[in-house]
Amino acid sequence: MTTVSKPPETVPAPEDPSSPWKIRDFRLLWVGRLVAVLAIQIQSSALLWQVYEIARRDHPIEQASLYLGLVGLCQFLPLLAFTLPAGAMADRRDRKHTVTLSIIVEMLCASIFLAMALHGSPPLWGLLAVAAVFGAARAFLAPASQAFLPMVVGRKALPAAIAAQAISFQTGAIAGPALGGVIVGFTVPLAYASSAALFLMAIACFLLIRTSGKPEVGPKVSPVELVKEGLGYVWKTKIVLGAISLDLIVVLFAGVALLTPIFARDILHVGAIGFGFLRAAFGVGALVMALWLSRYPIQRNGGTWMFAAVAVFGICTIIFGLSKIVWLSALVLFIGGAADMISVNVRQTLIQLATPDHMRGRVSSVSMLFIGASNELGEAYSGVMVRLLGPIGAAVFGGVGALAATGIWAKVFPSLRKADRLS
Numbered sequence: 001m002t003t004v005s006k007p008p009e010t011v012p013a014p015e016d017p018s019s020p021w022k023i024r025d026f027r028l029l030w031v032g033r034l035v036a037v038l039a040i041q042i043q044s045s046a047l048l049w050q051v052y053e054i055a056r057r058d059h060p061i062e063q064a065s066l067y068l069g070l071v072g073l074c075q076f077l078p079l080l081a082f083t084l085p086a087g088a089m090a091d092r093r094d095r096k097h098t099v100t101l102s103i104i105v106e107m108l109c110a111s112i113f114l115a116m117a118l119h120g121s122p123p124l125w126g127l128l129a130v131a132a133v134f135g136a137a138r139a140f141l142a143p144a145s146q147a148f149l150p151m152v153v154g155r156k157a158l159p160a161a162i163a164a165q166a167i168s169f170q171t172g173a174i175a176g177p178a179l180g181g182v183i184v185g186f187t188v189p190l191a192y193a194s195s196a197a198l199f200l201m202a203i204a205c206f207l208l209i210r211t212s213g214k215p216e217v218g219p220k221v222s223p224v225e226l227v228k229e230g231l232g233y234v235w236k237t238k239i240v241l242g243a244i245s246l247d248l249i250v251v252l253f254a255g256v257a258l259l260t261p262i263f264a265r266d267i268l269h270v271g272a273i274g275f276g277f278l279r280a281a282f283g284v285g286a287l288v289m290a291l292w293l294s295r296y297p298i299q300r301n302g303g304t305w306m307f308a309a310v311a312v313f314g315i316c317t318i319i320f321g322l323s324k325i326v327w328l329s330a331l332v333l334f335i336g337g338a339a340d341m342i343s344v345n346v347r348q349t350l351i352q353l354a355t356p357d358h359m360r361g362r363v364s365s366v367s368m369l370f371i372g373a374s375n376e377l378g379e380a381y382s383g384v385m386v387r388l389l390g391p392i393g394a395a396v397f398g399g400v401g402a403l404a405a406t407g408i409w410a411k412v413f414p415s416l417r418k419a420d421r422l423s
Contacts, residue, residue: 019157019160020152020153020157020160020161020164021164023152023153023157024210025152025209025210025211026152026153026161026164028205028206028208028209029148029149029152029165029205029206029209030164030165030168031168031205032201032202032205032206032209033145033165033168033169033172033202034168034169034171034172035172035198035199035201035202035205036103036106036172036198036199036202037168037169037171037172037176038171038172038175038176038179038198039106039110039172039176039194039195039196039197039198039199039202040106040172040176040195041172041175041176041177041180041279042176042177042179042180042183042191042194042195042198043110043113043180043191043192043195044176044177044180045176045177045180045181045184045191045275045276045279046113046117046180046183046184046188046191046192046195047071047113047127047131048068048071048260048261049180049181049184049188049261049275050117050127050184050188051067051068051070051071051124051127052064052065052067052068052261052262052265054067054121054124055067055068055124056265061262061266061386061391063387065262065386065387065391066384066386066387067124068261068262069384069386070124070128071127071128071131074128074129074131074132074135075131075132075134075135075138076135077132077135078132078133078135078136078138078139079135079136079138079139081136081139082136082139082140083139083142083143084231086098086139086140086142086143086144087143089140089144094212095144095145095147095148095151096144096148096206096209096211096212098140098141098144099141099144099145099148099206100203100206100207101140102137102138102140102141102144103137103141103199103202103203103206104199104203105133105134105136105137106134106137106138106141106199107196107199107200107203109130109131109133109134109137110192110195110196110199111192111196112130113127113130113192113195114189114192114193114196116130117188117189117192118189149161149162149165151211151212152209152211158349159297159349160294160297162345162348162349163290163293163294163297163345164294166286166290166293166294166341166344166345166348167287167290167291167294169290171283171287172283175280175283176283177275177276177278177279177280177283179194179276180276180279181273181274181275181276181277181279181280182273182276184275184276185271185273185276238413238415238416239350239413239415239416240350240351241413242409242412242413242415242416243306243346243347243350243351243416244347244351245409246306246310246347246405246406246409246413246416247343247344247347249401249402249405249409250310250313250314250402250405250406253314253397253398253399253401253402253405259320259321259386259391259394259395260275260278260279261275262386262391263278263320263329263391264278266391267324267391267392268324268326268329270326274326277326277330278326278329278330278333281329281330281331281333281334281337282333282334282336282337282340283337284334284337285333285334285335285336285337285338285339285340285341286337286338286340286341286344287337287341288338289337289338289339289341289342290341290345293341293342293345297345298342298345298346302346302349302350303346303416303417303418304417305342305346306342306343306346306347306416307406307409307410307417308342309339309340309342309343309346310339310343310402310405310406311402311403311406312335312336312339313336313339313340313343313402314399314400314401314402314403314406315399315403316332316333316335316336316339316399317332317336317395317396317398317399317402318395318396318399318400319332319399320332320333320336320395320399321391321392321393321394321395321396321398321399322392322395322396350416385397385398
């Protein structure tokens with residue numbers, strides 16, 4: 001069985017390195033992440049609904065779905081351009097400052113969305129342009145925030161801290177779409193205003209953190225060399241490469257975030273409130289599983305758990321595509337969210353434990369580039385597939401693709417399949 005190698009010791013937090021909840025700065029980090037994710041999800045719900053509503057005024061379902069795909073594409077291209085340099089910067093610059101500045105830019109984007117919404121029906125190109133700026137901010141936020149977590153809690157508390165961070169993320173992922181759907185049902189501008197206020201709260205939390213975000217810096221190396229070193233490490237470390245690439249291909253095929261407004265409006269006919277309900281169902285399943293994993297973390301057979309969870313995720317996507325019943329659609333999204341959380345928890349733990357601290361920013365940037373590709377590029381891909389196959393065909397095809405990818409990756413990356421201990 002394969003055992004994940006441990007990174008060098010980091011300086012633990014002084015209060016209790018075995019319990020992240022007893023660490024003041026971790027609590028601030030947790031709350032800051034919660035409100036930031038909540039803001040992102042509310043904003044995302046409002047943006048997707050607004051773009052689809054504007055596009056449907058002049059176009060049929062298949063063509064309007066392409067505009068939803070453009071939302072993802074406009075956020076992915078900045079991620080593609082900036083994520084790897086941002087990872088190199090996270091290994092040379094203060095990670096806390098980078099996170100704070102990135103959230104400030106996200107707050108400004110929410111404020112611009114609000115101003116545009118208050119002036120009636122904004123042009124689609126304007127919404128897409130702001131979405132691109134938001135994607136650029138996320139490119140710098142993601143690697144810095146992931147690399148900052150081990151500095152706050154230390155290595156011993158890291159697995160529990162990852163599960164706890166997943167709770168904050170999924171809490172935001174549940175409440176955000178649900179609130180977003182309800183608020184959008186009344187008024188889109190209020191959704192953007194709520195996001196801006198929540199981003200402001202996240203900024204305050206990060207400013208109060210006392211842990212230094214400055215990484216240990218070795219000899220001065222050019223940014224290009226730093227990026228090359230990070231990519232080389234990921235390529236040589238097959239557990240890391242397999243975990244990151246599996247997430248890319250599965251979410252690219254089977255991500256259903258883009259499809260929920262289409263199913264809610266034109267297939268299940270449940271409107272904006274039902275749209276929020278469907279988006280929240282996935283997060284509820286993930287939150288329940290995150291709570292379970294924070295209390296009973298997976299200790300052995302990590303690779304087996306991850307591949308099994310990915311297969312369940314693919315099956316749930318197929319059933320979602322075929323369902324014409326709201327409660328069944330919500331149920332399979334709930335199960336899919338729980339399965340996805342098992343996969344995310346195992347994958348992130350494997351990556352963090354296998355990566356030395358001085359490279360965490362770059363490895364996190366590669367991971368986030370793949371995740372960004374799977375989410376934002378996946379939305380663009382889903383828009384094209386809806387155009388070609390229709391929404392039901394796109395969902396079923398994606399689920400089948402995820403199942404096929406599970407089998408292929410299990411064969412190509414045997415070290416990932418055999419990964420055992422997660423501590």
